Amino acid sequence: MFQLIIFILLTTKLSQAFPFELARFFAIGAYIGIVSSFIGMFAAWLMLAAMMHVVSALFNGSGSFRRTFELTGYGFLPSLAGSAITVPMSTYYISQAEIPKISIQQLQQNPDVMKSKWD
Numbered sequence: 001m002f003q004l005i006i007f008i009l010l011t012t013k014l015s016q017a018f019p020f021e022l023a024r025f026f027a028i029g030a031y032i033g034i035v036s037s038f039i040g041m042f043a044a045w046l047m048l049a050a051m052m053h054v055v056s057a058l059f060n061g062s063g064s065f066r067r068t069f070e071l072t073g074y075g076f077l078p079s080l081a082g083s084a085i086t087v088p089m090s091t092y093y094i095s096q097a098e099i100p101k102i103s104i105q106q107l108q109q110n111p112d113v114m115k116s117k118w119d
Contacts, residue, residue, distance in 0.1 A: 004034055006090045017099040048072050 008030060015026035049072040053065050 004037055005087055006094070007033055007037065009091060009094045013094055013097055013099055017102050019102070019104050021104070045069075045073060045076065048075070 011026055011030040011033070015023040015030075018026065046069070049065070049069040052072055053068040056063065056068065
């Protein structure tokens with residue numbers, strides 16, 4: 001959940017480099033990414049709980065899927081603690097980054113302007 005904050009900040013920062021016409025695509029991609037991440041988080045939780053329940057059943061375990069789902073959710077707590085540390089740090093460094101402005105003319109004249117120096 002906290003990773004969504006980083007995703008929004010990073011997308012906003014990167015969209016500043018592009019002209020307004022192209023920056024709209026970043027906004028659309030950001031919204032799609034936010035919704036997908038939110039749904040994906042719960043889908044991963046559901047799949048992990050289902051796998052844990054199947055493994056438990058293979059070893060003649062007893063208990064409801066609801067309880068397995070609940071206990072699997074507790075396994076996400078360490079990542080929540082990790083996010084509480086990384087999100088403020090990432091927010092600080094992303095806000096400090098300077099992104100150069102790129103015009104449509106620069107993109108048309110030299111498409112390689114988008115390549116990183118490590119490519």
